[in-house]
Amino acid sequence: MNCPEIRNLLSTHLDEELDVVNDAAVAAHLETCPACAEAALVLAEQRGLLQEKLTRHRAPSDLAAQIRAAMPSAAPAVATPLVSRWRGWRQLNLLAACCALAVFGGFHWGKQQERTKIMVAELTTAHVRARLTGHVIDVESSDRHTVKPWFAGKVDFAPLVLDLASDGFPLVGGRVERIGSRTVATLVYGRRKHSIDVHVWSGEPAPLSGSTSHDGYSLCGWSSGGLHFVAVTDAAPEELAQLEHLFKATAP
């Protein structure tokens, strides 16, 4: 490629969005061409300027309440008038019998579904709560040799802590979370402008396997090496699939 062609790709190269072949070609060219290398640095300066000073407007504090008030209320509760006490009792008994049947019939299937649903909601809440309260990490370090020992004594297993910075998921730190009745180790990874919580469990059946979403957040669960993992993020679900792949590939 010649210089003008390289210049056209610089912006995409900087964003790490070029395909492997072109990216390597651009990188090789920048090694040997001072003029194009300078053009790349100029773009990087602009990127720095935007990152430092461009305004990200935050929603006004009353907007959420205003929107919620405008929402059609979901399924308004229907008050059932009891015509007479006797008839009411009979209906109630019938209802109770039906419920019992339904409950027993769907119990085993329903229990698992319900457990997963609660787990997904709890994990999403933990992710959001940590960011709302600013309590995202207890131990801040990009060094897994600092983060892993920190969990000793706080959880009753040794979590798998990976440094994935070279794959675009820099380790930010860790914290402990209480999910259901379990204390779990939570690793926090960065991903572009987002962060990802990776909750690590041991024992019991896996809390979630496969990917799902809750309230617009993406979740992905997998198990490997005797540990269970659930990743939660507001970034795209594909990011989690990539993280799962990295964890599985690196697991002992």
Added chain:
Amino acid sequence: MLPHLDAAYNLARWLLRNEPDARDSVQEAYLRAFKAYDRFRGGDGRAWLLTIVRNVCYTHLRRTQHNRPPEEFDEMQHTPVNDTLEEATRLRREVNTARLDAALAALPVDMREVIVLHELEGLAYKEIAAVAGIPIGTVMSRLARARVRLQRELWSTIASEDNP
């Protein structure tokens, strides 16, 4: 809580460039999202919501500025930035938030949009393509052009300040 509210508001605020319109559009978008939720088949909830926000904003823009002259083809826009590193560093040092915001606000809406989604919301090209309904190749070239245009806007704000 409403998921992705800041992201939704930030996009609307930058596309419409004023608070009241941004508020109205974000509210409208959440109501639409709420009604259409059963058509949402999982996947990327944020991109799905931002797509709705964007569509509401564009409808608003079409309604309010139908007499806007079409963008003239500008050769400069297609020429890569020719600044020296020294100049770029000076720009980074001297431009403050107000000037930078004004320069971005002066960009055409389609360029503004890709800069906001990429630099402020951290969306990958693929996600921007989904939100804006354009091919990835277009995201690529539009972002590159937007950066050139932004750099020129920044220089012109500096120049107007140097020679009032």
